[in-house]
Amino acid sequence: MTGLVARDVALSLGGRVVLHPSSAGVAPGELVGLIGPNGAGKSTLLRVMAGMQPPDQGQVVLEGRPLATAGRTWRARTLSFLPQDEVPPPPMHVADLVALGRLPYRAHPDRARDGAAVTRALAEADLLALRDRPASRLSGGERARMRLARALAVEAPYLLADEPVAALDPAHALAVMDVFRRLAAGGAGVVVVLHDLMLAARFCDRIVLMHAGQVAAQGRPADVLTDAALRAVYGVEVRRIEDAVIPWRLAGATE
Amino acid sequence: MRRRPALTCLIVIGLVAVWGGARAQTRHRIVSLNLCTDQMLLLLVPRQDIVGVTSLAADCSNAVMCDAARGLPVIRQTAEAVIAARPDLVLGGVYTAATAILAARETGLPVMQVPPAERLDDIPRQIREVARAVGVPERGEALAGAFARRLDALRRVPSVTDPVAAIYGANGFVTDKGSLSDDVLTHAGLRNFTTVAGMGRAHFLPIEMLIARPPDLLVVDRSGVGTSLAQSMLDHPALRDAFPGPHRVTIPARLWLCGLPQTLDALDRLARARDALERGNR
Amino acid sequence: MNDRRDRTLVAILGGAVLALFALSLVWGESAIAFGPACADLLAGRHSAGAVILGELRLPRAILAVTVGGALGLSGAALQGYLRNPLADPGVLGVSGGAALGAVLVFYTGLMGLSVAMLPLGGLAGALLAVLLLMGLVGQGGALVLLLAGAALSSFAAALTALALNLMPSPYASFEIMHWVMGSLTDRTFTHVWISLPGTLLGCLLMLTTARALDALALGDEVAESLGFRLRGPAGIQARVVLGTALAVGSCVAVAGAIGFVGLVIPHLLRPLTGHQPSRLLLPSFLGGALLLLVADAAVRVLSTGTEIQIGVLTALAGAPVFFFRVLKMRRGMS
Numbered sequence: 001m002t003g004l005v006a007r008d009v010a011l012s013l014g015g016r017v018v019l020h021p022s023s024a025g026v027a028p029g030e031l032v033g034l035i036g037p038n039g040a041g042k043s044t045l046l047r048v049m050a051g052m053q054p055p056d057q058g059q060v061v062l063e064g065r066p067l068a069t070a071g072r073t074w075r076a077r078t079l080s081f082l083p084q085d086e087v088p089p090p091p092m093h094v095a096d097l098v099a100l101g102r103l104p105y106r107a108h109p110d111r112a113r114d115g116a117a118v119t120r121a122l123a124e125a126d127l128l129a130l131r132d133r134p135a136s137r138l139s140g141g142e143r144a145r146m147r148l149a150r151a152l153a154v155e156a157p158y159l160l161a162d163e164p165v166a167a168l169d170p171a172h173a174l175a176v177m178d179v180f181r182r183l184a185a186g187g188a189g190v191v192v193v194l195h196d197l198m199l200a201a202r203f204c205d206r207i208v209l210m211h212a213g214q215v216a217a218q219g220r221p222a223d224v225l226t227d228a229a230l231r232a233v234y235g236v237e238v239r240r241i242e243d244a245v246i247p248w249r250l251a252g253a254t255e
Numbered sequence: 256m257r258r259r260p261a262l263t264c265l266i267v268i269g270l271v272a273v274w275g276g277a278r279a280q281t282r283h284r285i286v287s288l289n290l291c292t293d294q295m296l297l298l299l300v301p302r303q304d305i306v307g308v309t310s311l312a313a314d315c316s317n318a319v320m321c322d323a324a325r326g327l328p329v330i331r332q333t334a335e336a337v338i339a340a341r342p343d344l345v346l347g348g349v350y351t352a353a354t355a356i357l358a359a360r361e362t363g364l365p366v367m368q369v370p371p372a373e374r375l376d377d378i379p380r381q382i383r384e385v386a387r388a389v390g391v392p393e394r395g396e397a398l399a400g401a402f403a404r405r406l407d408a409l410r411r412v413p414s415v416t417d418p419v420a421a422i423y424g425a426n427g428f429v430t431d432k433g434s435l436s437d438d439v440l441t442h443a444g445l446r447n448f449t450t451v452a453g454m455g456r457a458h459f460l461p462i463e464m465l466i467a468r469p470p471d472l473l474v475v476d477r478s479g480v481g482t483s484l485a486q487s488m489l490d491h492p493a494l495r496d497a498f499p500g501p502h503r504v505t506i507p508a509r510l511w512l513c514g515l516p517q518t519l520d521a522l523d524r525l526a527r528a529r530d531a532l533e534r535g536n537r
Numbered sequence: 538m539n540d541r542r543d544r545t546l547v548a549i550l551g552g553a554v555l556a557l558f559a560l561s562l563v564w565g566e567s568a569i570a571f572g573p574a575c576a577d578l579l580a581g582r583h584s585a586g587a588v589i590l591g592e593l594r595l596p597r598a599i600l601a602v603t604v605g606g607a608l609g610l611s612g613a614a615l616q617g618y619l620r621n622p623l624a625d626p627g628v629l630g631v632s633g634g635a636a637l638g639a640v641l642v643f644y645t646g647l648m649g650l651s652v653a654m655l656p657l658g659g660l661a662g663a664l665l666a667v668l669l670l671m672g673l674v675g676q677g678g679a680l681v682l683l684l685a686g687a688a689l690s691s692f693a694a695a696l697t698a699l700a701l702n703l704m705p706s707p708y709a710s711f712e713i714m715h716w717v718m719g720s721l722t723d724r725t726f727t728h729v730w731i732s733l734p735g736t737l738l739g740c741l742l743m744l745t746t747a748r749a750l751d752a753l754a755l756g757d758e759v760a761e762s763l764g765f766r767l768r769g770p771a772g773i774q775a776r777v778v779l780g781t782a783l784a785v786g787s788c789v790a791v792a793g794a795i796g797f798v799g800l801v802i803p804h805l806l807r808p809l810t811g812h813q814p815s816r817l818l819l820p821s822f823l824g825g826a827l828l829l830l831v832a833d834a835a836v837r838v839l840s841t842g843t844e845i846q847i848g849v850l851t852a853l854a855g856a857p858v859f860f861f862r863v864l865k866m867r868r869g870m871s
């Protein structure tokens with residue numbers, strides 16, 4: 001059985017229900033967008049799916065193995081997780097921090113393979129020029145890309161990323177979404193928490209819409225992002241307009 | 256605290272003459288504010304005449320007469336406590352309880368300050384003087400006479416070829432000239448390490464220096480109760496190995512902390528240790 | 538490339554430690570003929586030279602290496618784990634807690650039961666201090682950590698002073714300096730034997746966390762997602778806490794709370810190793826050993842009348858680093 005599936009997972013923290021029984025998943029080759037208003041439970045569901053937080057009930061199954069009993073090293077190699085920014089990075093070099101993504105392979109280090117993976121990740125995040133800079137001197141957006149590169153360096157078949165484009169300028173946001181698309185095209189399963197509905201609609205194969213600790217809807221973007229659903233969940237009226245300025249694709253890129 | 260450098264104070268005793276110590280008026284409410292006068296009192300007067308001694312008097316690591324002192328009232332060394340005890344004589348040292356002694360004197364109480372004994376010869380004189388102050392001159396005379404006789408029996412004639420001994424105490428403290436224990440050493444026919452080695456004014460000697468230039472005899476001066484780093488250094492295995500058998504003797508500090516008849520026990524031990532050394536060399 | 542540089546650094550530091558170790562045996566307060574002393578020592582003769590070499594200088598030099606190494610390594614491990622370059626067993630009150638534990642055992646006669654009680658007392662005190670610290674700080678930042686550490690270390694020092702004042706020994710109250718500043722004078726092989734197991738075990742435990750500390754550089758969740766266990770009996774936290782407590786507790790029990798080694802050594806080495814915690818651990822052990830060997834040699838040169846505590850010298854070296862760090866922190870904040 002392939003894919004990453006969370007079945008009826010629920011979670012309470014400090015006596016408060018933060019996740020009602022919910023199910024969600026991602027198949028190989030699929031890019032899934034996890035959206036919803038602040039406090040809807042997107043990050044919680046993602047952390048449960050990544051095995052960072054054991055659910056009170058339900059279970060998460062990765063490639064047929066329940067995460068609760070799967071080996072840590074196997075999980076670390078199979079599923080790469082990019083959490084929200086937790087701590088300011090130390091003054092280590094960018095390349096050294098990105099190389100932390102190779103730690104799941106620390107038991108049998110392969111210098112050439114690890115080096116190649118790090119270089120690829122740096123290139124994907126547009127950080128090759130900054131590889132020897134102390135991470136403490138990066139700007140907010142550079143820092144976000146450095147953390148993404150760290151997650152990419154694992155080269156795991158599954159990637160779960162929590163708001164990876166929130167701090168990025170439009171060009172880099174588009175570039176990063178392109179990276180996710182390419183990963184999916186290469187057979188990876190990717191789940192991304194997003195706030196930008198436009199990016200979600202444009203890049204994702206499937207959308208999971210969260211509201212008040214549970215999944216309100218999931219499916220193809222056109223089916224989920226309806227006017228009624230957005231009004232109910234976000235409390236906003238939406239308008240589809242033609243003359244708005246929307247960063248669409250990187251200059252020179254082709255669809 | 257112990258063996259402070261000397262004041263030259265034969266005179267201090269004279270203070271008491273003002274209050275008629277020489278007329279041998281018997282005192283019945285005596286307060287002592289110093290460990291040494293505590294023990295002197297116990298030698299001379301009946302227990303019921305003592306209304307206060309220091310808390311140290313019953314501490315066997317500091318006081319040879321600790322058993323006798325047990326049960327005696329302990330007096331705090333404050334002016335208030337001393338005056339409230341309504342003593343008819345206050346005995347004290349030269350350095351301790353200065354405020355209490357000053358207060359006692361200002362309220363008109365008879366005060367006698369006894370300086371620390373620095374030589375064995377000081378001891379019989381102090382016994383006589385305190386005995387006179389408390390009103391038992393005959394008892395003092397008897398004790399002092401006995402002391403002098405025993406001293407004569409024990410003393411050795413000093414010679415420049417005497418073995419060298421170092422009195423080594425807690426924290427690496429080496430006892431210098433001008434102290435009672437140094438005088439005991441001389442009377443036992445031993446030369447003090449500090450004079451031979453020319454240590455100058457240093458009173459502290461690391462173990463390593465002591466072993467590098469070892470004296471013939473290591474006199475371990477052990478005092479105090481409980482455990483302390485200061486004393487655990489005296490048990491250092493290096494000292495044990497460098498000063499085996501007859502080269503080492505332990506003298507409990509209480510024997511010569513105060514100048515008392517029992518100080519001659521220290522002299523006796525040292526003289527025997529010296530004899531043992533000589534036998535070993537022969 | 539990094540590997541080769543690290544290996545060169547470790548080789549240089551290791552060579553320096555060996556050289557100074559030898560020097561501290563050859564040279565001391567008194568002049569002894571080293572060759573004959575060695576021969577006497579090996580032959581089991583109690584000559585003055587052999588006693589000085591084997592029972593005074595050797596245990597002292599061994600302790601300088603193990604205590605300095607353990608303190609340097611603890612500093613590096615704590616700094617990596619707490620992601621804070623100001624972390625140090627002394628600054629955080631771990632050494633203070635250990636000193637309190639050791640004082641309670643040493644002066645109350647508990648040591649009469651067994652000499653092994655001394656390091657156990659130190660371990661208990663250190664463990665209590667680390668747990669209290671972690672509990673107090675929780676998820677708080679650098680400032681909370683330093684405040685908690687300052688509070689903890691002054692509290693432990695006050696309790697140590699109180700305990701010493703209440704002890705029956707007339708000397709006890711004067712020995713506060715040994716316990717809060719530390720000293721290697723007049724240590725015996727007994728001290729070496731009782732402190733060695735805890736020190737070695739603690740150091741090994743800290744060394745096993747090397748890669749995990751690297752992973753922690755980007756936060757707990759990143760480390761967790763890379764396959765490291767944070768909590769639980771075999772987790773990083775338990776290994777750092779127990780390792781520090783074992784090493785610091787055992788060392789402080791025999792040498793007092795020598796301060797600032799764990800702060801100053803990683804700080805001096807970082808320009809050479811980079812900021813990756815794993816690359817700092819072994820050099821910090823060697824650097825700490827080196828610092829204490831140098832400081833102990835200085836103590837012997839400078840002590841004429843009374844003895845200078847070795848901790849005074851490490852504090853003199855360490856305090857400026859602390860000032861520098863604080864200034865840097867202020868600049869970072871404004």
